[in-house]
Amino acid sequence: MNSKYIKEGAIKMSYLDTTHELYKEAALTPQASLCCVTSQARFLPDLNVPDIMHEMNYGCGTTVHFGDLNPKDTILYVGVGGGLEALQFAYFVRRPNSVIAVDRVPEMMAKAQENFKLAADLNNWFQPDFIKVVQGDALNLPIENESVDVAAQNCLFNIFKENDLTKALAEMYRVLKPGGRLYISDPITTKPIPEHLRKDERLRAMCLFGATVAGPISGGSFNPARSIAPGIISGNMEHLWLYIVSPTMGAICGSLLYTVIGNSPSPSHEATCANINLDGTYI
C-alpha cells in the first residue's frame, strides 16, 4: 500500500488506497451488487460469457460501440474488473495483444486472467493472449505515447477526485494516436450529492458518490447550450423553463441597456463599416 500519510497521530489511507482495497476484496470475493449495473451485458452472436464475468460486472452502461470498432484497432482498457468488456472488445479485434487491459490491483488482474481462460473454454474463436493484462495506474499509464486507437474505461474515472480525473484524462489523451477514440461510461446523478456523502471514500470507491451531476443545474450560465446540454444528455429536463427564460431575459435586458447607454457610435466607426464591400474593395 503506498501513499499512506500521518494526520493527527493516525494513519490515514488515501481514497485511492481505499479504492484499491475495495477492488482487492471484490476480486477475492466477487460481489454481484457491488457497483451500479442495472442491465444485462449486451448479447453478441457466438460470444459466450462465463457466469463469473456477469457476476463481476462492476461497470455501468457499455463502452463497446460495435459500429466504431475496426479489426485493426489496438484497444486500451483501463480498470479491467472481471474482464467482461475486455472480452467484448477482443471479440471485434481477435489478435494477440490487441486489447491491453491495465489495472492497479494484482488480485483483480489475476481474477480477470482466470476468467479469460474460462472464456477460452466457452468460445472457439477466443484465445486469452488476445488480451494483455498489465499492472499499472490510470494516473500514470504504463503505455507509450500515441500508441492506441481506442482508449476505454468504465466506472473508474467517476471515483477520481478532480485533480486525479484531470490526470487520468490527460493520460488517455497522451496514449491515443492522433484521431484515436476515447470511450468512457460512468454513472451520473440528476441531483447534487450532499457533501458528507461525497466525502465517504468507500461509497466513492463503490462508484456511488463521485458521480458527476447532470441535469439542468444552476451554474448561472447565460449560454443555453451549456445550461441545457447536461439535462438533455441525462434526460432530466426539470426546471427547463428557467434555462430558457433566464438567457432570453438577459439578452433583452442587455439590448435595452445598450440602446440607452451605448447606441451612439463614433463617426470613425461608421465610416469604416460603410466603406468596405464584402469582396474587400472600397466604395
Ligand SMILES: C[S@@+](CC[C@H](N)C(=O)[O-])C[C@H]1O[C@@H](n2cnc3c(N)ncnc32)[C@H](O)[C@@H]1O
Ligand atoms: C468499478 S471497477 C470497474 C471494472 C470494469 N471496468 C467493469 O466495467 O466491470 C474499477 C476497476 O478499476 C481498477 N482500479 C482501481 N483503481 C485503479 C487505478 N488507479 N488505476 C487502474 N485501475 C484501477 C479496479 O481494480 C477495478 O478493476
